Amino acid sequence: MTASPAGTGTFQLLATRRFGPFFATQFLGAFNDNLFKNALVVLLTFRAADWTTLSPGLIANLAAGLFILPFFLFSATAGQLADKYDKARLARLVKGLEMAIMALAAAAFWMHSFAGLMAALFLLGVHSTLFGPVKYALLPQHLREDELVGGNALVEAGTFVSILLGTLAGGVLAGTVAQPAWIAFGGFAVAAAGYAASRGIPAAPAPAPELAVNLNPLSETWRNLAFAGRERSVLLAIVAISWFWLYGALFLAQFPAYAKYVLGGGESAVTLLLAVFTVGIGIGSLLCDRLSRHRLELGLVPLGAIGLTLFGIDLYFASPAATDGSAPQALAALLGRPGVWRVLADLLLLGAFGGLFIVPLYALIQLRGEAAHRARIIAANNIVNALFMVVGALGAGALLDGGWTIPELFGAGALANAAVAVGLCIALPEFGRRFVACLTPGRRVVEIPARAAVDRAGRGKIGGS
Template identity: 55%
Template sequence: MSGHNQFELFRTRRFLPLFTTQFLGAFNDNLFKNAMLVMITFFGLGFAGLDAPTLVNAAAGIFILPFFLFSATAGQLAEKFDKATLARWIKLLEIAIMLLASVGFLYRNAALLMGCLFLMGVHSALFGPLKYSILPQYLEERELLGGNGLIEMGTFIAILLGQIGGTLLVEHNPDNVAVVAMACVGVAVLGYLASRGMPSAPPQAKDLKINWNIFTETWHIIRLSRRNLSVFHALMGISWFWFFGAVYLTQLPTYAKDVLGGSAEVYTLLVALFSVGVGAGSALCEVLSGRKIEIGLVPFGSIGMCVFGIDLYFAAPAMPAAGIGALAFLADASHWRLIADITLLGVFGGFFIVPLYALIQIESEPEYRSRIIAANNILNSCFMVVSAVVSILILKAGTSIPELLLIVALMNIPVALYVYGLQPEYLMRFLVWIATHTMYRVKHEGLDHIPDQGPVVLVCNHVSFMDALVIGGAVRRPVRFVMDHRIFKIPVLSFIFRTAGAVPIAPAKEDPGMKERAFLKVQEYLSNGEVVCIFPEGKITYDGQINPFKPGVIEIAQRANAPVVPMALRGLWGSFFSRKDGSAMLKMPRRFWSKIALVASAPVPTSELDLGDLQARVTVLRGDAH
């Protein structure tokens, strides 16, 4: 395990070479592409009599076409061969492409440069499945969210720097494009050298027979991705982000010029704000999630994208300025709201996509992971093409650029409702995350004692109606709770508990059938290697003290031969959701964002289970902090 935060990964060989290789590849894609586009737009580079706008739009299509054509093959290659070795071969291909592009720059041959742009699309299509599917081989599960966040952060910053670098290189060297050629080749060489440091990542399906028919294989991997619906829904969520982002980024040049009255500097500034926002949001995911894959951030991200996308419409100035530069734009306080909206759109976009990438990596079977990610690249490309078509149709209908951006922001609402209807766990985790991060500051101790795999029973004292949410929000693995049927039926909480697969239970004297069904369901969960949490007191405390434990917890653990992890909640007694000074949730709340703690100790094997000993362990963990 590396350090206490995601940035410690930069000190490891299992991450830094991969990050550097990906960063330099994304940087070079955009350095080359933007240098070529600036030469077309501003310095007369032409081909076949086509005007500059036509060539620019053609370039966008040429670069994205290989993702349709070669992603399926790329996914197969990443499954069949060592990914680190494959990365080095792909980087050698990049050097060759950039050497060919150098000839195109030196002779100002637009046709050759367009061909190289297509080949760079091939390079990126080949590397895409590899970079995401290799992460679970390099990182521990608890590092995946942070690792994905850093990769996304690095990618967007590299794209931004590449765009700026390509523009500046040509602007300052219009008569000496050899500088541009040397820069592109130099970055490609650095990328290859970085890939040399990547540790071996053995193939997950070395006996796979590659299907070279790109059409049948593309259809095959799309169908493959639908086998696991949670993975497929995550793929669709990521593709929606690329639809959303493509509309915004495509319209930003016109938005900066016609709506804001800004120069090219203002456009660059807006791209920078969005890119830095995505990078910051991606990096923040680990902090906000407590180092676990928290899909509750996905609805949080979509809400932010919607809110700040709508606000951007109202933040636009009534009258555009006249050729204002970046510094003047920043200095004008009337633009600060718009600046915040663009940046926060990126931040919440990072919250949206990073957990989805991590979820795909965890939920996909290792032998299919690269092909699933290849399917994601194909879907992303499709959504980006559709976004262009939709934008054209909406604008042709007489809609303005700000109105188009508003429409896309509003489209987040039905898309979110549809996705969360299909995958209610996203919304459930969001409600848990909001509840546990706005009402309490939760300190965790000893949660590493909970095994990463296999069946385990958690036992904990029962202080309040929030206990299950606090535990569910803190433990890395999904937790199935066994709880009093009356708590299970509480409005709002009932949705959370049902979605989380909680098990309602009643005493045998009250409803023996419900108790037996609960025992059977718990055994099913444990036999499937899941985590079950039981409050063995059977009820929430009335006086802050731990009530006697019921013997059912011993029977449940011994039936499944599952170890028991003692846990204790501290600091919840006296909260709005506890029974101190009256009924819970019927008195005025006196504390907000209060400090509480969840503490765990080493697992107790079934052979050593004793009811009195379990209660004593939980009592010691709780200490004096009720």
């Protein structure tokens, strides 16, 4: 691998061939997923009678379920493909699939087919499932160890920004275009741009080209978890990452109702909450690389967990009394309400500490997972992530139906996060030791775990700076 200068900064990675095209590819993919998904939900919510007899609430849940179902069905297969074939080539094939899906969606819009739109949404979930193992397993092949934390920080920050922008763009498209097929045409243009970006990704040779693909998702998922379990810290990182996605989804899913019934705002308030939380994630992710001095520093994980707990609890106390939501306030008036700025500060800091929590965990999996099985370990992580998010959504729905308020749900989630953090430090004392080292003056606060020798077999020779 042609090395970049030792002084390469985090943002300078965006200008390198080793990272820039990949970053653009994954950014545009996440943007497109959320553009289409949100545009479809908004369109079918406000014009449901024109498309189906299903209720808007059922449509929203059906859409969410169809998008996440492929993670359970195909993640195990996706991990095997990413270990068996060149990941750069797979990225281009996935982008080609994305363009085909948008063409299908355009046809479904034109033919006024609700079933066709749901099929397109399911296939977009398949697209994301296939790209997931490629996304995280490719980074260790193209980046040095001292670049890996920064690369992950950019990916996490970029992912959340693309989710925000895609969600906003989807809502705007759904509310402004006269012919819904333009939504799919816009998605096709984004997919084409993603394919063009993927053409610049350098080769990432397969670490296990002899692998025989097992199409049974149950047995292969179990095998993938077994691969992760060979290194205890990797398996615990998967559990911690999955908990983070459950915890984060707990907040994100409640933003519309929280903005309307707690803050007393309208759609602009929902956008504001999502934007503040997203900016926080980006700040925390990038700050993680700076605090760790471009090395894996596990002491930041307990620090992130502490912030996630404290500001989740403070959000419970900061939340104003509930309203009936019948008279939403304009954004300017809403910002003048007592306590709203404290709520926004809590959400910003929740996102920031979430970035500190999640980035080292992804880097840990990439550094300590065996290179020959890395994509399959990432696939196992994606499956467990999806499982946690579904269980969390069901649990939150049950608590809200049982009479809990949204602030009470946030507070309970924060307390549960504290329990998870304590359990994580007990299960892997290295987290606690590194956290203490970070707080102790005069002690070295960075850690560079040796990459397994087998990892060298997964590296390809690539050009570019």
